[in-house]
Each structure stands twice: as structure tokens, then as C-alpha cells.
Amino acid sequence: MRTQVGIIGAGPAGLLLAQLLHRQGVDSVVLERQDEAYVRSRIRAGVLEPATVEALCEAGAGERLLREGLVHHGIELRFGGRGHRIPVSRLAGGRAITVYGQQEVVADLIDLRRSVGAPLEFGAEVTAVAGTDSASPVITYRTATGEHELRCDFIAGCDGFHGVSRAAVRPGSLRTYQRDYPYAWLGVLAAVPPSAEELVYARHERGFALHSMRSPQMSRFYLQVEPGTKATDWPDERIWKELRTRLATDDGRRLDEGEIVDRSVTGMRSFVCGEMRHGRLLLAGDAAHIVPPTGAKGLNLAVADARVLARALTAHYRAGDPGPLDSYTATCLEHIWRAQDFSSWMTTLLHRQEGAAGEFDDRAQLSRLEYLCRSRAAATALAENYVGTGLLCPA
Ligand code: APR
């Protein structure tokens, strides 16, 4: 089998890239190791920046998103028993975020791919990529019917943090940057209407808590937990008790409880790959970088990479212009490092650290939170980064 662009992974990065290429007349094949039901039901992120909404609309995947997505103009920072609203849109040139689950984005993109009849294979596990320094690299993959080869002009490694593409890069030719955090997140999906109109980011002595949502009927919560925690250590009653404690306010705001339909633990890490192009192998999304989830940037970064890569490959095929592919890494690293810095800042703003250094950080953290609620300049910096700085004008 042969195609122009072989895409490994049917997450947001791979699926969006495939659709943007399709609209420009560039052929691709998407290979995904999991089955379709698994990919459609995997619960991940849920906050979309305006540029992400724009990219999905440009791809033709905006219809349900514009209908069902929840548009939010602010967020709440909760600490010391009080809630403080940051009017994000007012501070960031009118831009708003849209709350819409990543699994819905993925479902819309799968449906779109199907509707145009373009190749997308589930249960296809890539086992090797070879010849990335040649003009005709090859992907080897395994399905229920045996082993296959896909020859292509380019390989897009959109296979997430634990995929095969980054691992295929010659050792020594990959500069990486990493920071680990001494905490993890327990994520919970509950069948109950949200108890707040906007997202609540809570800093509490017992650790961070986030009240988010997926729809008017479904709430999403996160709790800071110890790394290595198992989701099974957290029965329903323990989860609700901890959420009630960490989200409590002096004016006694209610937290409605409902059936917990999903719970999972995610580690937290910052990671950047210094070079996203290796000959004819191009990395995008989580394959190239990871952010801690506090800033809600992972999905938005994956979409931004896919957009830049689609434009670069289109310039190569339609105009014979190698420039955008040559500058692919540099173009992406600009938005990646902005998001990295913001995500790590939001993480340290809100999480609780144990130990002596923790006591100092604790006091500084409270002062920083109070400053954010008092200073328009400080709140504006948060707001601009939260909605994405892609459209900022130079000062
Ligand atoms: N062969 C085929 N597919 C693979 C392989 C392989 N060897 N290894 C991994 N994959 C698939 C995974 O099963 C997954 O569906 O690649 C896909 C990668 O998708 P994501 O992990 O969703 O990554 P990406 O598209 O970059 O989106 C990043 O996902 O993890 C969240 O917070 C993150 O929101 C961000 C988004």
C-alpha cells in the first residue's frame, strides 16, 4: 500500500491533520492501534481555545461543537473559603473558551473521515518506522489479518507520548526538556448537573481541586492526589467528601452529587522535544510534548501542531515550497513553550506541596492568588494565556 502521508494515531492531532490534508487534496492513511469504541469513549481534556474552535470549523468538524459546546467567559479561583471570578473574555479582547470534551472532538473527526470515505484503520498497531532519511519511508503495522507495510512520502507521528515514532528517532539526535511534578490528578466524571456556571480552580490545604463540566447534565472533577495512587483507592464516598471539603466556601455553596461513571489517575509532567522533524518523520501533539493538565493546553497544542503541519505539507505538495516544512519545529515551538510556561505556572499556583519548601511556597502561593484577584495586569496575563496567545498583537 502507498499514500502521500502516513499518519500514526487517531487522536485529535492525527485525525485533524488527516482532514485538513484531505481538504487540500493531499492523501493520507490513518493507523490506530486501539479499536474504534475505545477511542470514542476515552475521556480526556475538555477546554477549547478560540483558535482550536476555528481550526475544527476550518476542517468542517465544527457543526456539533458550535451547537453543543458551552461557551464560558470567565473562570473562578477559589481559595480561603471564597470564590474570585476572573473575567477572562473582558480581559482578553472578548475571546472565550468552549467546554467540549476531547472525546466529542475525536468522534466528530472520525465521523467526518468516514463521510468522505478516506482511509482510517482501527486495530492497526504500528510496530516500526523506517527509511525516514530517504524519499520513501515505510510504516510496518500489525492487524488481525497479519503484518502490513505502508509506503509514504512523509510519516506523521501523532501517536501520543508512549507511541513508536519518537522512539524511532536516532538516539543522540533528540534534545528533550522535562520537568516532573510530585503529584497526580484523580479525574472523575459524574452524571450530575454542574454545581457552578463556570470552571472552578480551587486551592486548598488538602490539595488542588477542579470543578469542570461536559454538558448541562454531566460534571467533571479533578483532585490532586499522590503519584502512584490507584483509582480504586477512591470509592465514591471518599471522592465526594474530598470534593466537598476542597471546594467548600464560607457562604456554603452547594455541591450536588451524582453517579460516578468514570474515574482515572493521570501523572503530571512537562516535556518538550526540541526537534519535531527528523527527515521525513514529523512529530505532532503528545508525541512531541506533554503539559501538566492544569492550564488545559494539551488538546489545544495538538490542534495547533496539526494545523501548522497541514499547512506545511500543503505548501510542499501544492507549491513545491519546502520552507514551511523546514520551519515546522520553530513555528510550533513558539506556541509550545508559551503553553509550557503557562501550564507549569498554573500548576504551581494551585497545587499543594509537602515539606519545608512547601511552607514557603504555600505563603507565596496565597500572595500570588490574592494579587491575581486584585491586579488587573496580573489577571490579564492569566486570561490571555488561558484563551491562547496565538492572536496577540505585539506590544
Ligand atoms: N500504532 C498505532 N497507533 C498508536 C500507536 C501505535 N504504535 N501508539 C499510540 N497510538 C495511538 C493511541 O492509541 C492514540 O489513540 O495514537 C493516538 C494518540 O492520540 P492522543 O494520545 O490523543 O494524542 P494527540 O492526538 O497528540 O492528542 C493530545 O490527548 O492526552 C491528551 O492531554 C492530551 O489533550 C491532549 C491530546
Ligand code: PHB
Ligand atoms: C477538563 O474539563 O477536563 C479540564 C478543564 C480545565 C482544565 C483541565 C481539564 O484546566
